Amino acid sequence: MPQPSCRRCGTCCIKGGPSLHREDLPLVEEGRIRVQDLVCIRSGEMAYDPRRGGLQSVPRELVKIRGKGASWECVCYDRASSQCRIYAARPAECRALSCTDPAALYAVMEHPYATRFDLVPADSALGQCIAGHESLFPVLPALNLALEWVRSSAGPVPEELMDMVRGELHFRRAFAERVGSRDEDLWIYFGRPLWQVLAPTVPALEGYGTG
Ligand code: SF4
Ligand code: SF4
Structure with missing residues (x-):
């Protein structure tokens, strides 16, 4: 406005x-x-x-x-x-x-x-957590895997992709618990959960981490 x-x-x-x-x-x-x-x-x-x-x-x-x-x-x-x-x-x-x-x-x-x-110095403890999260759970390989699966339009979501989604969710939940925060309040540091980023491509992930 x-x-x-x-x-x-x-x-x-x-x-x-x-x-x-x-x-x-x-x-x-x-x-x-x-x-x-x-x-x-x-x-x-x-x-x-x-x-x-x-x-x-x-x-x-x-x-x-x-x-x-x-x-x-x-x-x-x-x-x-x-x-x-x-x-x-x-x-x-x-x-x-x-x-x-x-x-x-x-x-x-x-x-x-x-x-x-x-906003976060790269050499701080938080900066290193961000870098660690990014190297363990980068978006692009997960998205490419999801797109490949969509193109093949076959069967259940690949286990390799589900491993990434589960691992990423575990990482952010463990971090949020350690610092006593809601996941949403940490989105500046780790982005949105990987399942949420991938859900428009893989509808089976819709609502995955909300339970
Ligand atoms: S869409 Fe245009 S008119 Fe409407 S709030 Fe935004 S800038 Fe204002
Ligand atoms: S900060 Fe958000 S609510 Fe405010 S003008 Fe920008 S888009 Fe609109």
């Missing part, structure tokens, strides 16, 4: 929150955007690119304001009042967005993107 001409219909906020750029980092550092309201879109995940009008596999990780549960509706959007609850601290993409002229948004999208390691 950034431009004076904005009718505050909320459509853009309901479609999804913005990705953060380095210029947005002070908003997080000052606590104006909460860390638990962020999610990492890990390298290889599919994300909507308005410039191409479709889903693209992201070549490098992104930090976004997360959705509400499984939906992408921006967690900062309050439907009851049709308002952004961080309006004064909304990120650059939201400030630039005009649904009648996307040029300013596209210009901001050329600015350097924020990553997890802008």
Whole structure:
């Protein structure tokens, strides 16, 4: 809801929150955007690119304001009042967005993107957990395995893929328990659960880790 001409219909906020750029980092550092309201879109995940009008596999990780549960509706959007609850601290993409002229948004999208390691020092204990998770459970091989299975359209989900999904879920649950946090509040560090990332490709995984 950034431009004076904005009718505050909320459509853009309901479609999804913005990705953060380095210029947005002070908003997080000052606590104006909460860390638990962020999610990492890990390298290889599919994300909507308005410039191409479709889903693209992201070549490098992104930090976004997360959705509400499984939906992408921006967690900062309050439907009851049709308002952004961080309006004064909304990120650059939201400030630039005009649904009648996307040029300013596209210009901001050329600015350097924020990553997890802008928020967490790589040599800290948490930074090493992030790197360990990434090397054990990268998205791209799992997604390729899922796509290969879809192409062959045969039989049950391959055990190799299920091993990755189970192992990743175990990792994040163990970490959340150790630090006394909800998994969702850690999505900035480990992204969304692998089962959730893969579910649009492998519908059998829908709701897998919610039980
Ligand atoms: S920018 Fe456009 S889509 Fe977004 S809330 Fe305003 S009028 Fe609606
Ligand atoms: S941060 Fe605010 S303006 Fe931006 S998408 Fe979310 S609710 Fe909308």
